[in-house]
Amino acid sequence: MAKIRGAIKVDVEKCKGCGLCVVACPTSVIALSRDVNSKGYNYAYMEVPEACTGCANCGLVCPDSVIDVYRVKAGVEA
Amino acid sequence: MEVKDIIKEENLVYTKSKILTDKVFHYCPGCSHGVVHKLIAEVIEEMDIQEKTIAISPVGCSVLAYNYLAVDWQEAAHGRAPALATAVSRLMPDKYVFAYQGDGDLASIGTAEIIHACNRGENIVIIFINNGIYGMTGGQMAPTTLEGMPTSTSPYGRDVKLAGHPLKITDLIAQLPGTEYVTRQAVHTPAAVRKCKKAILKAFQNVGKKNGTQFIEVVSTCNSGWKLSPVKANEWMVENMFPVYPLGDLKG
Amino acid sequence: MAEYRLMKGNEVIAEAAIRCGCDGYFGYPITPQSEIMETLMLRKPWEETGMVVLQAESEIAAINMVYGGASCGKKVMTSSSSPGISLKQEGITYIAGAELPCLIVNVVRGGPGLGTIQPAQSDYFQAVKGGGHGDYHLIVLAPASVQEMNDFVALSFDLAFKYRNPVMILSDGVIGQMMEKVKLSEYKPRWTDAEIQKISGSWATTGKTPDRDYHIITSLDLDSAKQEIFNHKLIAKYKTISEKEVRYEKISCDDAEYILVAYGSSSRICQKAVDLCREKGIKVGLLRPITLFPYPTKIIQEMAKRVKGFLAVEMSAGQMVEDVRLAVNGKVPVEHYGRLGGMVPTPNDVVKALEEKLINVK
Numbered sequence: 001m002a003k004i005r006g007a008i009k010v011d012v013e014k015c016k017g018c019g020l021c022v023v024a025c026p027t028s029v030i031a032l033s034r035d036v037n038s039k040g041y042n043y044a045y046m047e048v049p050e051a052c053t054g055c056a057n058c059g060l061v062c063p064d065s066v067i068d069v070y071r072v073k074a075g076v077e078a
Numbered sequence: 079m080e081v082k083d084i085i086k087e088e089n090l091v092y093t094k095s096k097i098l099t100d101k102v103f104h105y106c107p108g109c110s111h112g113v114v115h116k117l118i119a120e121v122i123e124e125m126d127i128q129e130k131t132i133a134i135s136p137v138g139c140s141v142l143a144y145n146y147l148a149v150d151w152q153e154a155a156h157g158r159a160p161a162l163a164t165a166v167s168r169l170m171p172d173k174y175v176f177a178y179q180g181d182g183d184l185a186s187i188g189t190a191e192i193i194h195a196c197n198r199g200e201n202i203v204i205i206f207i208n209n210g211i212y213g214m215t216g217g218q219m220a221p222t223t224l225e226g227m228p229t230s231t232s233p234y235g236r237d238v239k240l241a242g243h244p245l246k247i248t249d250l251i252a253q254l255p256g257t258e259y260v261t262r263q264a265v266h267t268p269a270a271v272r273k274c275k276k277a278i279l280k281a282f283q284n285v286g287k288k289n290g291t292q293f294i295e296v297v298s299t300c301n302s303g304w305k306l307s308p309v310k311a312n313e314w315m316v317e318n319m320f321p322v323y324p325l326g327d328l329k330g
Numbered sequence: 331m332a333e334y335r336l337m338k339g340n341e342v343i344a345e346a347a348i349r350c351g352c353d354g355y356f357g358y359p360i361t362p363q364s365e366i367m368e369t370l371m372l373r374k375p376w377e378e379t380g381m382v383v384l385q386a387e388s389e390i391a392a393i394n395m396v397y398g399g400a401s402c403g404k405k406v407m408t409s410s411s412s413p414g415i416s417l418k419q420e421g422i423t424y425i426a427g428a429e430l431p432c433l434i435v436n437v438v439r440g441g442p443g444l445g446t447i448q449p450a451q452s453d454y455f456q457a458v459k460g461g462g463h464g465d466y467h468l469i470v471l472a473p474a475s476v477q478e479m480n481d482f483v484a485l486s487f488d489l490a491f492k493y494r495n496p497v498m499i500l501s502d503g504v505i506g507q508m509m510e511k512v513k514l515s516e517y518k519p520r521w522t523d524a525e526i527q528k529i530s531g532s533w534a535t536t537g538k539t540p541d542r543d544y545h546i547i548t549s550l551d552l553d554s555a556k557q558e559i560f561n562h563k564l565i566a567k568y569k570t571i572s573e574k575e576v577r578y579e580k581i582s583c584d585d586a587e588y589i590l591v592a593y594g595s596s597s598r599i600c601q602k603a604v605d606l607c608r609e610k611g612i613k614v615g616l617l618r619p620i621t622l623f624p625y626p627t628k629i630i631q632e633m634a635k636r637v638k639g640f641l642a643v644e645m646s647a648g649q650m651v652e653d654v655r656l657a658v659n660g661k662v663p664v665e666h667y668g669r670l671g672g673m674v675p676t677p678n679d680v681v682k683a684l685e686e687k688l689i690n691v692k
Contacts, residue, residue: 005079005084007081009085014102016106016107016108017107018107018308019108019307019308019309020108020309020312023312024267024268046081049081054089054091055268056091056092056268057268059093060092060113060268060271060272061265061266061267061268062112062113063103063105063107063109063110063111063112063113064102064105064112065094065095065098065112065116066094068085068090068092068093068094069090069091069093070086070089070090070091071084071089071091072079072083072084072086072089128537128538129537129538129539129540130537131537131538132535132537134398141550142550144546148538148544149537149538149544150536150537150538150544150545150546151544151545151546151547151548152401152535152546152547152548153428153546153547153548153549153550154394154397155394155397155421158390158391158394158397158421161390161391161392161395161397161398162394162398163398164384164391164398165354165356165395165396165397165398165399165402165406166398166399166402166535168354168382168384168399169353169354169382169402169404169406170402170537173537190388190390190391191387191391191394193387194386194387194391
């Protein structure tokens with residue numbers, strides 16, 4: 001059975017750390033980093049990347065269009 | 079499977095619209111404006127109408143909207159965007175003309191312009207961002223500020239005896255025979271964003287039919303003005319704004 | 331073949347607009363200029379030339395429609411009278427700040443406030459010195475006949491597009507309401523899209539094509555250093571306009587000892603006053619500024635070297651007289667005569683004022 005795997009790429013410098021993607025993620029993949037970007041924002045990142053399904057909810061709610069979402073059908077892993 | 083194996087061009091399913099420029103939004107973190115800008119950009123891109131779109135920006139937080147969407151823009155005087163849009167649409171009837179306005183711009187200083195443009199049934203799209211506050215000038219009371227809601231000019235909460243009632247202008251607009259499609263949306267959840275985009279798409283598609291004005295209110299947050307975090311602002315909006323400004327189609 | 335008609339000044343503004351290829355008129359009724367929109371609505375130019383005519387919900391909306399239309403590189407105009415022009419000032423300053431071409435017609439009535447519906451020239455300061463907020467000027471043309479009401483419409487659009495600047499025809503209730511024979515202009519077609527691209531394609535919002543960046547029409551710059559540069563650009567433009575576009579008429583000035591300075595309907599009264607003075611043996615001439623901005627400062631400076639005095643005659647409490655005084659700069663006396671509140675002086679009133687204020691002064 002094929003499994004859907006996803007991943008996100010955040011434009012770290014443009015992320016303002018609003019956290020809306022964090023609550024929008026149904027599989028609790030995203031968190032705000034303890035590090036900050038050059039503007040001092042705690043940017044979003046994948047804390048639990050293996051849980052990402054590439055549903056794009058984070059991208060949809062992102063006010064700054066800084067999240068690219070990737071999705072792939074992967075085989076069942078051993 | 080490693081993340082690096084997933085993040086490949088051929089697997090990209092969601093990215094920034096090509097109509098959006100590379101400029102960083104000047105909006106506060108979590109501001110609804112950014113989401114709505116993006117949705118308009120996506121609709122313009124999907125309908126392939128970049129060359130036919132003329133946009134009008136207001137005075138308010140979104141005065142600089144012209145920095146973010148790569149279409150021809152006119153920046154209106156406060157409240158007058160529907161008047162500009164009227165002329166553009168009449169003089170260039172094959173264009174897709176939209177005016178983007180906030181609640182102070184549309185429902186206070188520009189009440190006459192919006193009511194009459196809609197009443198004439200101008201062939202334009204109005205995007206109305208209602209966050210119940212003047213964001214740009216620092217959080218003053220707006221016509222749509224809720225009863226009891228504190229702002230910098232209603233520091234003890236809006237007193238309706240002093241300042242009148244929250245103006246449900248979209249309900250008034252829906253009464254006008256000139257409007258074809260009047261809806262109230264939000265962008266606080268992925269589902270709401272999808273619905274709002276559908277509404278914007280419908281409005282722009284309707285422009286081609288020339289049956290009247292398209293009016294979309296987006297009940298929005300102003301987390302800076304409301305002095306809440308972006309996430310808390312969304313919760314506050316659901317709890318307090320939606321009962322007064324319920325979501326859904328009012329007409330069309 | 332030339333077409334002559336007996337027409338009202340206001341009516342001819344409408345006719346001239348249609349004939350010069352105007353794309354849009356946006357107005358709101360107010361006395362004494364309502365015939366402009368009435369004539370247009372009766373003529374239905376949208377069937378003839380495709381010109382858009384719209385009665386707006388207010389003067390404010392009308393000028394902002396002009397703002398929107400001008401932003402598209404279209405030939406657009408509005409008209410009103412004094413209280414309505416005050417309402418339009420917000421839009422006019424945005425248009426000036428965005429450097430857009432358009433025509434605004436003011437058929438002046440007496441003020442302040444609601445004032446009167448009778449003719450006056452008390453909007454001179456407002457028209458010539460800016461009117462709204464910020465450092466800007468309109469190009470201001472002052473017609474003195476129904477013929478000039480006709481001629482100045484096309485001229486206004488020519489100047490507006492040449493300099494990307496709003497132009498005002500500053501008329502008054504006399505010129506707007508009176509009927510005279512007028513030679514109408516030939517029909518010129520409205521600009522095609524290709525012509526608009528050629529004339530205004532570098533800035534107009536006609537839709538972003540792949541061959542160019544997107545256009546922004548705005549009067550906003552939050553960077554004050556950039557705004558200052560823009561202000562200097564405007565000042566340079568006004569300087570060029572002042573050097574190249576001054577228009578005036580001289581009547582019997584060559585041997586004159588006294589000069590009447592008057593524009594619009596006052597200049598017609600003064601023309602008669604010049605004749606009356608000459609009959610009495612007083613050598614009087616008339617300088618009629620046709621452009622009020624730019625003002626014919628240089629010719630007044632030259633005249634000041636050889637005449638005994640100037641009398642500015644205007645139906646106001648003394649507005650244009652300040653520009654005469656600036657030009658004369660104290661070399662000879664400059665006096666003012668005017669009736670107010672919608673009252674119109676007679677030629678004899680002017681002669682009497684000249685004698686009292688300049689000639690018989692001890």
